[in-house]
Amino acid sequence: MRNIQFEGVRKSFGGVAAVNGLDLSIAEGEIYALLGHNGAGKTTTLRLLLGLLEPDEGDILVFGSNPIRDGNTVRGMCGVLSEDVGLYESLNVWDNLMYYADIYGMSRVESSSRIDGLLRTFELHDKKRTIVKGLSTGMRKKVALIRAMLHRPRLLILDEPTNGLDPVSTTDLRKMLSRLAKEEGTTIIMTTHHLEEVQKLCDRITILRHGRNIFTDSISVLQDSKHYLENGQFSLEKLYMDMDMEQGEDDE
Numbered sequence: 001m002r003n004i005q006f007e008g009v010r011k012s013f014g015g016v017a018a019v020n021g022l023d024l025s026i027a028e029g030e031i032y033a034l035l036g037h038n039g040a041g042k043t044t045t046l047r048l049l050l051g052l053l054e055p056d057e058g059d060i061l062v063f064g065s066n067p068i069r070d071g072n073t074v075r076g077m078c079g080v081l082s083e084d085v086g087l088y089e090s091l092n093v094w095d096n097l098m099y100y101a102d103i104y105g106m107s108r109v110e111s112s113s114r115i116d117g118l119l120r121t122f123e124l125h126d127k128k129r130t131i132v133k134g135l136s137t138g139m140r141k142k143v144a145l146i147r148a149m150l151h152r153p154r155l156l157i158l159d160e161p162t163n164g165l166d167p168v169s170t171t172d173l174r175k176m177l178s179r180l181a182k183e184e185g186t187t188i189i190m191t192t193h194h195l196e197e198v199q200k201l202c203d204r205i206t207i208l209r210h211g212r213n214i215f216t217d218s219i220s221v222l223q224d225s226k227h228y229l230e231n232g233q234f235s236l237e238k239l240y241m242d243m244d245m246e247q248g249e250d251d252e
């Protein structure tokens with residue numbers, strides 16, 4: 001069953017078509033990557049999904065809800081990690097997370113144990129009383145990730161989740177996201193330029209170009225296809241480069 005649908009969605013800013021007739025179909029529990037060059041329309045797509053922008057044309061449904069008509073319902077189901085992590089700089093880690101747990105309507109007991117558990121998982125427990133201003137970029141990213149996951153959202157939207165994370169934290173995050181999708185059925189949509197991570201983690205990918213879906217397939221099908229090989233193995237980077245060359249020729 002497909003649970004997130006975009007059909008013929010268009011959104012322009014002035015004369016620029018950021019999203020230009022986009023079709024997407026994402027199933028519950030999938031880990032899905034939106035790929036594409038800078039300016040391809042990834043962030044605009046996510047903002048449309050969250051009801052933060054209204055489409056000029058087309059239909060969007062998120063688990064049966066329309067993001068414009070039922071914006072609060074859609075946003076209530078989502079946990080979001082945006083590029084700008086958006087934490088309160090002068091509050092400590094614990095108070096930042098408690099503040100959001102209150103907004104999510106979690107009880108004190110529930111939020112304390114959830115925050116405690118997540119801080120341990122991300123190896124940030126010893127930083128719980130540290131003021132956010134004093135954290136490294138990677139640590140801030142982890143706190144923002146914990147905030148996005150706190151209320152066990154049905155859909156997790158991650159903009160460049162591994163940017164600024166060291167290799168160990170990246171691997172830990174990959175395992176955690178994988179577990180979330182498999183065991184809790186969380187749907188995860190991410191945008192990233194790290195193709196190696198996508199290949200290891202994601203179930204399906206879509207490549208956007210000029211606001212259009214130019215390629216969608218599942219990683220396992222691609223891995224079995226014997227196409228886009230590098231040293232005998234499927235390479236997402238090779239696929240991406242080949243697509244780029246093909247589309248570049250079409251654009252001319």
Ligand SMILES: Nc1ncnc2c1ncn2[C@@H]1O[C@H](COP(=O)(O)OP(=O)(O)OP(=O)(O)O)[C@@H](O)[C@H]1O
Pocket residue numbers: 013014016017018036037038039040041042043044045
């Ligand atoms: N609020 C806005 N006002 C004007 N133009 C915008 C706005 N938001 C996006 N655009 C334009 O729409 C296009 C798509 O932008 P978008 O941010 O969705 O791309 P992206 O794929 O997320 O890029 P990146 O990888 O750099 O984050 C770009 O040409 C961008 O300049």
